Amino acid sequence: xxxxxxxxxxxxxQEGENLTVYCNSSSVFSSLQWYRQExxxxxxxxVTVVTGGEVKKLKRLTFQFGDARKDSxxxxxxxxxxxxxxYLCTSGTYKYIFGTGTRLKVLA
Amino acid sequence: xxxxxxxxRHEVTEMGQEVTLRCKPISxxxxxxxxxxxxxxxxxxxxxxNNNVPIDDxxxxxxxxxxxMPNASFSTLKIQPSEPxxxxxxxxxxxxxxxxxxxxxxxxxxxxxx
Numbered sequence: 001x002x003x004x005x006x007x008x009x010x011x012x013x014q015e016g017e018n019l020t021v022y023c024n025s026s027s028v029f030s031s032l033q034w035y036r037q038e039x040x041x042x043x044x045x046x047v048t049v050v051t052g053g054e055v056k057k058l059k060r061l062t063f064q065f066g067d068a069r070k071d072s073x074x075x076x077x078x079x080x081x082x083x084x085x086x087y088l089c090t091s092g093t094y095k096y097i098f099g100t101g102t103r104l105k106v107l108a
Numbered sequence: 109x110x111x112x113x114x115x116x117r118h119e120v121t122e123m124g125q126e127v128t129l130r131c132k133p134i135s136x137x138x139x140x141x142x143x144x145x146x147x148x149x150x151x152x153x154x155x156x157x158n159n160n161v162p163i164d165d166x167x168x169x170x171x172x173x174x175x176x177m178p179n180a181s182f183s184t185l186k187i188q189p190s191e192p193x194x195x196x197x198x199x200x201x202x203x204x205x206x207x208x209x210x211x212x213x214x215x216x217x218x219x220x221x222x
Contacts, residue, residue, distance in 0.1 A: 031208050042112070042199050042213025043151070050208060088151060092208040095164065096141060096201075098151040 003027075004089055004099030012105045016078050021102040023089035024071045031092035032072050034063055036085045037101075046074075048092050079106045110134070114200050114214035122222055126188040129217045132181055133202030141211065142175055142185050143199040151199070157183065158205050190221045 007022050031050040035043035049065035056063045062075040084106050089099040113132040133140050141156040155165040160177045177183040197218050201211040
């Protein structure tokens with residue numbers, strides 16, 4: 001079973017700060033997905049990365065897939081209260097096991 | 109387009125009662141997943157179906173849990189008998205089978221067993 005560990009578990013920052021959260025595994029993934037979950041809702045897909053070393057940008061969010069395809073990071077520039085939520089990573093293949101999640105709170 | 113629809117949104121029941129959670133996937137999707145989410149254990153995969161057939165139920169905690177998908181537009185997750193430790197938010201998600209397909213989640217059923 002592929003296990004995904006995310007860090008940090010919790011993060012509370014002020015509006016305008018930058019942050020990076022991580023998703024790590026001992027296994028190699030053919031692809032990896034990031035989701036964001038807001039209170040009272042299901043997770044929503046943010047991005048899929050498939051190539052080692054790949055970088056994808058979604059407005060102020062930058063996603064990177066590690067060269068060895070064992071890890072990924074999500075960097076948020078100038079965080080806003082609307083970024084508050086639970087960030088989850090998962091392999092994008094058949095079984096969709098999710099990581100432990102990073103709970104982010106951005107204070108106005 | 110309607111997303112994944114789950115019912116009920118909230119369920120409160122007493123220990124020992126049977127609980128049935130329902131899910132209608134997105135039309136055309138051929139994979140369906142049931143997850144359970146708690147603060148302690150995060151988002152756990154319970155079971156998933158491809159083309160209405162259960163493929164992997166290794167995440168189902170015990171025999172008290174069962175899931176069915178009688179057709180492409182409906183699935184149920186049943187707990188009988190329910191226990192307080194089953195209290196959690198249960199999510200259903202659907203996707204098109206294939207690598208990198210996005211999961212589309214419902215808004216979940218919050219189950220409280222007293």
